Amino acid sequence: MADTELHPTPSLDVEGLRADFPILARPVHGKRLVYLDNAATTQKPVQVLEAIDRYYRESNANIHRSAHWLAEQATRLYEDARIDVARFLNAREAAEIVFTRGCTESINLVAHGFASERLGPGDEIVVSWLEHHSNIVPWQLACQRSGATLRVVPIDDRGDIVLEELAAAIGERTRLVAISAMSNALGTITPLDEVIRLAHARDVPVLVDAAQAAPHLPLDVQALDCDFLAFSAHKMYGPTGIGALYAKRSLLEALPPYQGGGEMIASVTFERTTYAEIPHRFEAGTPNIAGVVGFGAAVRYLSAIDRDALAAHEDALVAYATERLDAIPGLRIVGRARRKAAVVSFVSELAHPHDIGTILDRDGVAIRTGHHCAQPIMDRYGIPATARASFGLYNGRDDVDALADGLAGVARIFG
Amino acid sequence: MSELQDLYQEVILDHNRTPRNFGSLEGPHREADGHNPLCGDRLRVFLRVTGDQIEALRFVGSGCAISKASASLMTDALKGRSTAEALRLVETFTAMITSAPDTPVPDGIGKLAALAGVREFPVRVKCATLAWHTFKAALDASSEAAGEVTTE
Numbered sequence: 001m002a003d004t005e006l007h008p009t010p011s012l013d014v015e016g017l018r019a020d021f022p023i024l025a026r027p028v029h030g031k032r033l034v035y036l037d038n039a040a041t042t043q044k045p046v047q048v049l050e051a052i053d054r055y056y057r058e059s060n061a062n063i064h065r066s067a068h069w070l071a072e073q074a075t076r077l078y079e080d081a082r083i084d085v086a087r088f089l090n091a092r093e094a095a096e097i098v099f100t101r102g103c104t105e106s107i108n109l110v111a112h113g114f115a116s117e118r119l120g121p122g123d124e125i126v127v128s129w130l131e132h133h134s135n136i137v138p139w140q141l142a143c144q145r146s147g148a149t150l151r152v153v154p155i156d157d158r159g160d161i162v163l164e165e166l167a168a169a170i171g172e173r174t175r176l177v178a179i180s181a182m183s184n185a186l187g188t189i190t191p192l193d194e195v196i197r198l199a200h201a202r203d204v205p206v207l208v209d210a211a212q213a214a215p216h217l218p219l220d221v222q223a224l225d226c227d228f229l230a231f232s233a234h235k236m237y238g239p240t241g242i243g244a245l246y247a248k249r250s251l252l253e254a255l256p257p258y259q260g261g262g263e264m265i266a267s268v269t270f271e272r273t274t275y276a277e278i279p280h281r282f283e284a285g286t287p288n289i290a291g292v293v294g295f296g297a298a299v300r301y302l303s304a305i306d307r308d309a310l311a312a313h314e315d316a317l318v319a320y321a322t323e324r325l326d327a328i329p330g331l332r333i334v335g336r337a338r339r340k341a342a343v344v345s346f347v348s349e350l351a352h353p354h355d356i357g358t359i360l361d362r363d364g365v366a367i368r369t370g371h372h373c374a375q376p377i378m379d380r381y382g383i384p385a386t387a388r389a390s391f392g393l394y395n396g397r398d399d400v401d402a403l404a405d406g407l408a409g410v411a412r413i414f415g
Numbered sequence: 416m417s418e419l420q421d422l423y424q425e426v427i428l429d430h431n432r433t434p435r436n437f438g439s440l441e442g443p444h445r446e447a448d449g450h451n452p453l454c455g456d457r458l459r460v461f462l463r464v465t466g467d468q469i470e471a472l473r474f475v476g477s478g479c480a481i482s483k484a485s486a487s488l489m490t491d492a493l494k495g496r497s498t499a500e501a502l503r504l505v506e507t508f509t510a511m512i513t514s515a516p517d518t519p520v521p522d523g524i525g526k527l528a529a530l531a532g533v534r535e536f537p538v539r540v541k542c543a544t545l546a547w548h549t550f551k552a553a554l555d556a557s558s559e560a561a562g563e564v565t566t567e
Contacts, residue, residue, distance in 0.1 A: 384455030
């Protein structure tokens with residue numbers, strides 16, 4: 001990050017952090033586990049595991065209803081986690097945080113609301129070429145339902161969004177810009193400040209897909225002035241099946257209910273139902289309470305780490321991995337954006353990504369291979385797939401060395 | 416390292432490097448597309464059946480070493496056979512590749528035995544079977560309409 005280059009940053013105690021993650025002590029194929037698939041999902045620290053376990057052992061009850069003591073406990077844990085998440089994003093108030101099943105559901109919630117109330121034939125939604133399928137398909141569905149059109153802003157060869165094209169794409173009929181803060185396939189950090197400035201200059205709201213950015217980049221929704229922000233707990237050291245949508249109060253209040261059921265109502269008769277206030281209006285049914293408790297623990301875990309030191313550490317890892325991989329004959333890194341975080345995607349002349357993944361796995365090195373749910377990016381580079389190493393706070397230079405050494409094994413078999 | 420050596424045997428690496436019967440087929444033929452969305456493997460299998468005999472069998476596409484070698488070995492193994500024989504071999508091969516790793520490899524499958532190492536790598540089985548599923552789809556396809564299969 002630009003700021004961290006100006007100030008001396010405290011170093012990250014990687015060994016100490018590793019000790020928080022029990023799974024990292026588990027050997028794979030007789031080797032030390034080198035987990036480099038963090039962009040798919042991160043491992044969970046003992047603080048998160050214990051919070052979930054403790055919830056079920058000591059506080060389990062349904063929330064927001066019964067008058068008994070346990071229900072009060074559970075409700076407080078649930079709503080405290082909402083405050084933790086709001087703080088994590090620097091939201092104005094906890095009511096601007098809706099718990100969802102994950103980033104995908106958060107985006108679908110907004111897309112559903114837009115399709116039913118804000119979009120019509122001729123209207124446009126603008127996305128970028130960098131998007132994960134989860135920030136493409138909900139908008140395609142919304143467009144199909146409403147007659148609106150999806151416009152796609154291209155990226156250049158480095159993997160950066162072409163800002164002039166973005167400016168040109170936002171027009172009279174643009175109803176929303178939906179953009180990733182960080183590409184899961186290439187690691188590109190998008191210039192959110194400029195994107196939001198361009199969109200707001202034309203009174204167009206912006207939804208930020210922060211699934212990848214959340215564990216790596218500080219997110220301040222007030223400083224960004226984004227209108228919606230979606231992310232998942234499991235990519236930031238929390239449990240699977242839980243995530244959040246941030247939305248400005250006025251926008252959240254204007255969205256129609258997403259699902260109907262218990263929890264989301266104020267009163268129900270067969271003639272008429274009135275809905276609960278935000279955010280509960282969007283949380284139909286008994287929620288994933290344990291997941292929310294784990295999410296809160298993950299947010300607190302990450303917030304307790306010096307984020308500048310973490311960013312500097314992960315940037316140094318990307319730089320070191322780039323240096324080591326660039327030195328391997330026949331290997332080509334895909335995506336060299338001006339600003340990148342935590343992801344190195346690559347292809348090899350010698351072997352297909354899938355073969356690379358299998359060979360590395362036998363060394364205990366876990367990477368992702370495939371299209372990374374971002375097929376348009378693969379098409380943009382004319383490749384069917386890449387191998388991707390993605391870093392988390394417990395990764396060190398030794399992990400990059402294991403990756404590079406494993407790639408030498410690929411050359412031994414396929415060279 | 417030994418399981419990796421079983422997987423990437425010289426026969427596999429050779430057919431991956433220089434796939435046999437690679438390219439499209441001119442003239443009347445049937446074809447089908449095979450797609451493994453998980454890893455992006457794409458194959459197109461072309462065949463010409465004269466009477467009851469598979470007279471020509473070719474493929475194009477891109478994919479991992481296992482999917483390419485399997486497609487190449489398949490074209491060699493099925494070309495010239497009767498359709499009934501070919502379908503029997505498809506069954507034998509599919510049963511072999513999805514069997515437990517320590518199951519004996521059936522007799523009479525020739526070079527296809529080289530693919531038995533895939534059994535130690537369950538996530539790679541789909542790579543090895545893609546061409547075979549696609550072959551069956553091509554056989555079922557009429558000459559007008561191309562079929563499509565996916566591993567998902």
